[in-house]
Amino acid sequence: MWTEDYRPETLSAFKGSSKTVNEVKNWVEDWSRGQKQRCLLLHGPPGVGKTSLVHALANDLDRDVFETNASEARTRQDVEDKLEQAAKQMSFSGKQKLILVDEVDGMGSGDRGGTRVINRVIKETRFPIILTANDAYDSSIRSIRNACKVVELGNVHTNSVAARLRDICEEEGIEYEDGALKSIARRADGDMRSAINDLESVASAGSVTKEDVRTLGYRETERDIFEALKIVFKTTTAQTASGATDGLSEDHGEVFEWIRENVPKEYERERDVARAFDSLSKADVFRGRMMSRQDWALMKYVYSMMTVGVALAKDEKYSGWTRYGYPSRIRKMGQSKAAREKRKSIGEKIGEELHVSVSEATDMIPFLQILFEHEDWKANIVERLGLEEKEVEFIESF
Ligand SMILES: Nc1ncnc2c1ncn2[C@@H]1O[C@H](COP(=O)(O)OP(=O)(O)O)[C@@H](O)[C@H]1O
Ligand SMILES: [Mg+2]
Structure with a gap:
């Protein structure tokens, strides 16, 4: 840590x-x-x-x-x-x-x-x-x-946070872009601990460039999702709550994770938390049906259960300020994104050659790994599939 x-x-x-x-x-x-x-x-x-x-x-x-x-x-x-x-x-x-x-x-x-x-x-x-x-x-x-x-002891200034992140990168010998550190610092909003944690997860990809920060799913527009959360959590009327998510760039899956992550941070009374999760579970049921039937008409229920349902789960609003957190699930997905993409591109290459689906083809990756122990076979397969060096590494360390 x-x-x-x-x-x-x-x-x-x-x-x-x-x-x-x-x-x-x-x-x-x-x-x-x-x-x-x-x-x-x-x-x-x-x-x-x-x-x-x-x-x-x-x-x-x-x-x-x-x-x-x-x-x-x-x-x-x-x-x-x-x-x-x-x-x-x-x-x-x-x-x-x-x-x-x-x-x-x-x-x-x-x-x-x-x-x-x-x-x-x-x-x-x-x-x-x-x-x-x-x-x-x-x-x-x-x-x-x-x-x-x-x-x-107030919030740490964004510049001081960025400066500390820079010290850490230097110490760790990690390549970084100043802009990337700035953007991590900005979204930490004065919280040095969370900035350092975010830096550590971005750096697990090997470097800290603006691109790395983006692949992890940090968006410059993130402020908007915080606004939406504030509306859902602080309002007690259905009408206001239902407009909370309008115009967000996040999709319904991401919005769901944001709300789910932060319900227990904002709501304190157990009954409120229970009711909010009950609504979220219904949103999830609608989401599942919508996706499996490709029936987009169900979208409005997904959003209503997430916004109005969660907003009305509380008897009265909580005063005070809550520091909303980045959904741990999206963070994990971000970290494994590079791996998933490599896996997919290898799958596509195998699939094309063997005329099988991508998911069938990715199941074969462990077998390729075994075949690769034989240098001649490896060379043959690499050439035939047109695998790049990174993909070969991925297969060998699978
Ligand atoms: N002002 C600061 N300067 C340097 N590092 C800090 C500062 N504030 C927090 N940190 C880092 O964040 C971590 C958590 O800080 P901590 O002192 O436990 O915060 P608090 O007690 O206010 O919650 C520390 O281990 C340190 O790495
Ligand atoms: Mg402390």
Whole structure:
């Protein structure tokens, strides 16, 4: 995972507003037991480097990080015990400590929530504590906000994202076009983690050119599909929802994947999610019939179930902003696209020679591989079928 390999180890590799970085740095350096704001709440959207910033900072200041992830800890007791100890004891190395409570908004609020513990620990701690959260106004944070210095880490600027992607390409020795990095950065919309993930999947094809970015299915017009999703998810009237997908360049299969991928991201109430998937399953049934019967009159039901059906699945709309994700299925299809195309072109060549269908012919590829072990036969077959070098490689590594 490149996101792990390229986690910034020092602040010099961290891309972000230096004003914000210095604010956090100064707070840690100036921290004393007597001060009022005894912990710092670092909040911002996913993937902008909240966790990384704390680690890089600790590294630069030569401090040990004690880290607990609130949403991963198995029990609240677990968080309590470890945190209380960490806040009281010096570290074994004798270094100063920096305590990180990651993703506090996953802790839950009230009496049962972990923030009660944090409140107690804040009073006793001998070391600065940094809390991170996506949502600074989450209910579990309310009770600790007053004891916190609140710092926002915003979206990473597109140019900084592109610059980081360039560093990674250089490091990996991968050929790239600046325009391609820019377009990956642009669609990540400030989320460095997803930009690096996207880069990694594009680069799996060997290079990062604009063409590679396109074959993976990233389109410049993608903004439109995000608009469509917003309409479907935020509206509660059939009339508005039914126009959501008008004019999209994506076909019904792609639109389906986009909506399917993002329903659970937007809808929170289980009943809404269930109803939305029920509609999607009906859209899928109509889609199957439409394709098998080639009966395009059914298209309107496919779209209605996807748009109106999903829109009306919720009792009321969800407020707030959702980061919609790229459908994992389309991503996988994109990655295997080159392979599928080679397979098809080989199939066509065999099919023509042997007078069989392409699908029958592709079934023969493993046999060709065996025949290829014999150099003479290989040469003969390659010439007779007119196979290109890439196709030969494909057969041999099949
Ligand atoms: N500002 C940044 N500068 C450099 N790399 C970053 C930055 N933000 C995120 N990353 C990359 O993305 C990955 C995820 O970042 P992370 O700190 O876990 O984000 P967050 O905690 O805000 O969700 C990191 O491992 C790193 O590779
Ligand atoms: Mg994090």
